Amino acid sequence: MARISPTLDAACAHAHAALTTSAFLRRELRTGEAVDEAPVTAADDAWMDEALIEAQEAAASGDVPVGCVIVNSDGHIIGRGHNERELARDPTAHAEMIAIRQAARAFPSWRLSDTTVYVTLEPCVMCAGALVHARVARVVYGCADPKAGAIDTMFGIGVDETRLNHRFEVTRGIREAECRSSLQRFFSELRRKSVKEGEGV
């Protein structure tokens, strides 16, 4: 059972009041429509730090380092998870899916209204779909996924997909460099190992 950490309570006590105004930028969607970016809160960095800690745990078991935490409107983590595809031999064991399930158990309802999801990598089709189903209010991600990102890169699920019954606010690029470099380190280590194994044959 993954731990639910209350360690950021203090950091968040003043965080959800303190909205910085700097990130209210206009952004053009894939459809050409212009929207306001969701504002960045003072605690976004700190929550993404928790998601990065989760990502490291994924790498420890040989899984691609992606981590996720879900925070309620009182500033408490109610769900957290990291990618466990290899560990659990489960193609659906993405960080967001694990965190969503844990959060729904901790929440009064399966509708995770007023929650914010922090994830180190742009969600895929499955996870973006699950975030729509879960009715989350806001998604904050670290780096975009050029091959499978389903919120901005490949699709606009939860953002500009008007055929779905729910949309969420999105904040992009929080701790982007660290989120990206943890993935790059993992894949370069994987390549190094496979070259080494090849040399041994």
Ligand SMILES: [Zn+2]
């Ligand atoms: Zn996913």
